[in-house]
Amino acid sequence: MRADWAQKDFYAVLGVAKDATNDQIKKAYRKLARENHPDSNPGDTAKHDRFKAVAEAYDVVGDPDKRAKYDELRRLHASGGFPGGFGGGGFGGRPGAGGQTFDLDDLLRQGGGAGGAGGIGDMFGDLFGGGFGRGRARPRATKGPDVETTATIGFTDALDGVTISLRLTADAPCGTCDGSGGKPGTKPHVCPECDGAGTIVNGVGGAFSMSQTCPSCGGRQLVYDEACPTCHGSGRAASSRTIQARIPAGVKDGQRIRLRGKGGSGEHGGPAGDLFVTVKVSPHRLFGRKDDHLTLDVPVGFDELALGAEIRIPTLGGSPVTLKIPAGTPNGRTFRVRGKGAERADGTRGDLLATVEVQVPAVLNAEVRAALEALRSAQAGASTPLRANLFETAG
Template sequence: MSNADGFRADWAQKDFYQELGVAKDATADQIKKAYRKLARANHPDSNPGDTAKHDKFKAVAEAYDVVGDPEKRKKYDEMRSAYAGGFRGGFSGGGFPGGEGGFDLNDLLRDRAGGSGGGFGDMFGDLFGGGAGRQGGRARRASRAQKGADVETSATISFTDAIDGVTVSLRLTADSACPDCKGTGGKPGTKPRVCPECEGAGFVVASAGGAFSINETCPRCGGRQLIYDEACPTCHGSGRGLSARTIQARIPAGVKDGQRIRLRGKGAPGENGGAAGDLYVTVKVSPHRLFGRKDDNLTIDVPVSFDELALGAEIRIPTLGGTPVTLKVPAGTPNGRTFRVRGRGAPKSDGSKGDLLATVEVQVPASVDGPAREAVEAYRSATAGRPLRTKLFEEA
């Protein structure tokens, strides 16, 4: 349960002193010293991939955000006393012991949300919903696991590989944590210390004019909450670098030219134990000297002679990566007709295949001599009376 200011009732059951390993009457210096020690030991930058220490760091930061501030510590102690003294019913939605008819903590918090002010609503709302509480949350969010960036690249493959599928090697370069300092920004072998500028918060409060203020990333530690006296010589303290690697990527059968393939988890590595990003590969397919493609169908232009179309014929044509097939061309077939050979095209997403579309094209010889010329002249004489172009003039 939480109110409009961000108060979480479950915090009443948390012992922030125990989380920091200090007594309830510990001094402010003792609390700060305990926090710094635990923050250093459990900071995500110093413990990459250690989920348990990441969680401990968040819990310690949450505890220090409350009891490290005198005003909030006072109200937290008052809240804990109220809870221990019998206010538990309110936190669970029941009545307060001894009251007539009972009352709910929701009603108390609702007073604050409605603007009436005063009472427990003010105390708890200021404690957990004020600017400092949100600032602490921001600092904790900065150390959460983050997914790596997505990476874009391209691959050029042959026409045949696009039909059959192929595994290609891709050389990738991406922004990532510095390989020498593991993203900490400090010289390897040196130990960090809590940033004195932000006191380990990762941010500083800057005035925005009037009564308003804003949180800004700490200029000294860059939001890391820790600093090193000696910067990493490789990344010069930035914690970032370029990683180059070669991966094997499987391009599925039937991929089209210009198609974008997504490979999950093959992008830039994550931070603080986060998952890697994705790799997007744009496929470029080189043209084939014989075959073309139309959607899931392959195409081929088949040269034929005039007599094969006029008298009919059976002609053999190749297929891509398969055995040849025979086309039965009927007598009187017009030039440019397309024949369909089923199942000899590109693979489809459902596992079936498209078709092979074969278009016949008459080839006219550059020169005709001897008996062939006599035969053509005889054909011309035999068909001289046929008005092939009469309709051109009728429709003009």
């Protein structure tokens, strides 16, 4: 059915020279598509056919890879480079050199010959999306679907990195039909709607057309007499598996990690999709996190801030350190302990940020109460009342 492509001059259809640039081809296509689009010419069958021809031509010569293969096919056709005088009358079932008759579709299906070890069909089999020649339709490799999941890990595991097991359920090629969509034992045929291309070209309005996956074969290029009873012709089925995933050190709560090739299985030899893991980090009893730094709230007494003190505080996974608090330290001040935070990608570590918070006892014994009342009496005679600035009139 596609043998006639070798005789079609797509450059002439678009009205451009064979050496036209991609921009020139695109410009010509847009002009012709706009002039002949069915939306602009209701009921004009001739222009509808013209629009289809223009779209077909642009689908080939508008794509650099397809254009190169098309040019080579035309060169062989013109030079008689096919057996039986392809370029001189031995085409499409007509007599060639020596009175032999050749059919191009049969020639494209056969192995060997002018196309080399794989046949001419292998040379040009993917010119139009893998559908060149009825007998050489080959399903194109398709990347598997990406998979999303969520994993919860501990606070220290997030800092140090951890390998976890994930149970995944995703679409995969159907085990009954191996992804073909056909009932085992039934005979496949080239899809009649897309002629084995796997895609069809549709006008979308204005001066543009677009390719879309063929709705009849789902892009697999082949259809079967009977659909697979398991997947009902889709070629896909749910599959569960367990994988080991490495969560890197320093991952943050809510961070999304991409694991290449760990997603759903591909079709027809295509690569697997990717796995995206959203990490949830469980909170720690004492420590928090701010970027690459750890945070710690340290309870202290009023006397320790007023008079100064040396106190011991914990570090995560290490020995305690001594924190020196100067006399007169305000409540809520944050001290920095360098190198005791989270590990960075370069191997260095962030800091521990320790914030002092005064703790007021809920119950006072007699001795402490007497001391605090003496402090209150002593402060009552201060030259500047503690809250004097709250009543100053704004200037």
